[in-house]
Amino acid sequence: MTRPLPLVLTMGDPCGIGPETIARAAAAGALDDALVCGSAPVMRRALAAVGARRPVAVVEQPHDAAHVPQGALVVWQPPGLAPGLEALPWGRVSAAAGAAAAHCIEAAARVVQGGQGRALVTAPIHKEALAASGVRFPGHTEMLQALAGGVPVRMMLANDELRVVLVTIHVSLRRAIDLLDEPGIVQTLRITDVALRRFGIAQPRIAVAGLNPHAGEGGLFGDEERRVIAPAIASARALGIDATGPYAPDTVFMRARHAPGHTGEFDVVVAMTHDHGLIPVKYLGVEQGVNVTLGLPFVRTSPDHGTAFDIAGRGVADPSSLIAAARLARRLSGA
Structure with a gap:
């Protein structure tokens, strides 16, 4: 049986829970349309760790995935991937693991950009x-941006109740404030x-969160709102974008949340800094949270959690967020 164009998954850090979540998702039948870019021995180790009896089918080229029968976990080992990764200890920071994770990200991105995959789903990496x-990049977002030619990108974290987009991401808080313009x-x-709009929302309602307590309280607690953020909102509105604010960051997420009995006032919240925006989404539960990189010329999603070294290798990692990331990647790529 011939498969459709696959989702391309990266294995993530081989010492973390990424391979295990892929193994458990595959065992549940949630990745039958996926090609894993990574180490076959690492994936076999992960399948054993979760007690899954799933055959691993190693393909020579990504397009060979189309001819693998359903039921196998399809793995493509990109040329140059280091051997022996399955011998690295679980839950330990390893330069070899970091290099392998980066190598797989680069290879998988090339596969999707080359039209051999319909979307990219990345398992967690360890920044250290x-x-x-x-590797000179602090995370997936910056690496994928470079691989896409330096196009401007932004991180969005989303679940069924809330979407948040960040202006600044992996920098210190002091640096993030300095970068706002x-x-x-x-x-x-x-x-x-x-x-x-590409994702099917005809007229996105964008709430812009302030930076300071009470969105600056008219300048009493900081002037970034009236000096930088409000003028930016006015400029965006002049372009036809339905952006409003700046709103107090301690209440705007509640107003935007879509929950039973409460229809959110906004489709998305734009937050100025990493933790301002991600704490509310993650508080709602990382199980269904999905990271989406906006601005890339292809769809990229990722689970809303890290490598969880403290539980790696125990076979207990929850695959829900990875499954949600794959599901969203299919929807956003029109599959």
Whole structure:
């Protein structure tokens, strides 16, 4: 039986729970349309760790996945992937693991960009291991941006109740505040508006969260709102974007949340810094949270959790967020 164009999954850090969540999702039948870019021995180790009897089918080229019968976990080992990764200890920071994770991200992105996969789903990587391997990018988002030619991108974290897009991501809080400027916020609002329209929301309602307590309280607690954020909102509105705010960051997420008995006032919240935006989404539960990179020329999603070294190798990692990421990747890619 011939398969459709596959979802392309990266294995993530081989010492973390990424391979285990892939193994459990595959055992549940949630990845029958997927091609894993990674180490076959690592995936066999993960299947054994979760007690799954799933055959591993190793393909020479990504397009060979189309000819693998249903029921197998299809793995493509990209050329140059280091051997012996299955011998690395679970739950330990390893430069070799970081290098392998980066190698798989680069290879998988090329597969999707080359039209051999319909979307990219990335399992968690460990930023310390990535840095130890000499990779100059702090995370997936920055790496994929470079692989896509430096296009402007933004991180969105989403679940069934809330969507949040970030203006700044993996920098210190002090640096994030220094980076805020009107052009960057306008660019975030434009990327968000375009992406949500592509995802089927005809007129996205974008709430912009302030930076300071009470959104600055008229300048009493900081002037970024009236000096930078409000002018950016005005500029975005002049472009036809339905952006409003800045709203107090301690209440806007509640107003935007779609929950039983409560229809959210907004389709998405744009937050200025990483933790401002991600704490509310993750508090609602990482099990169904999905990270989406907006602005790329292809669909990329990722589970809303890290490598969880403390439980790696125990076979107890929850695959729900990975399954949600795969499901959203299919929907966003029109599959």
